[in-house]
Amino acid sequence: GAGVSQSPSNKVTEKGKDVELRCDPISGHTALYWYRQSLGQGLEFLIYFQGNSAPDKSGLPSDRFSAERTGGSVSTLTIQRTQQEDSAVYLCASSLGPGRGGVNEQFFGPGTRLTVL
């Protein structure tokens, strides 16, 4: 398919373990976003990659969270020493680069449901 894909779809881990979540954006999309959504809550922005520019990390909740985007395509979100409050659905989205005309909407992946026991 041509949509945003994420893996794994579900991840159960023990408190204190590290986890890696993967996002494959739509081909040709230069912008990639990570969000976190807890049950019944809105989208919490985590990090934003735009082309080769330095990422906007302003939403990362602590230094246990980091993300990389290799070759301007695939991105990995890493959570070190997971805590129970990290349990949430982690959503990735991609879009074309910014421009005029409002055609640069985000397309969301299916998410990774993370459960920290």
Next chain:
Amino acid sequence: QKEVEQNSGPLSVPEGAIASLNCTYSDRGSQSFFWYRQYSGKSPELIMFIYSNGDKEDGRFTAQLNKASQYVSLLIRDSQPSDSATYLCAGRGDNYGQNFVFGPGTRLSVLP
């Protein structure tokens, strides 16, 4: 701090009625606005975007933008139970590197 505000709801309307969802934003630099629908347990999906003042219609949906009042709305005509979902409003600027800012979402319930 750039913010997008929405009433969290739930907004309940009877089937066949018009549902009106509202959104205000604080950043006058925001140029484009997006309405996403999110069913429970699913990812957000785009319904409409708007970037010019006035109305934009697509089927049963009409988006309205008033930049002077910093106000965006979504009207759903002939509401159906299948429209029951959370509706997210988002804004972004057009400058390179500007991010999307999402509101908390409004939960809509269409009663049969």
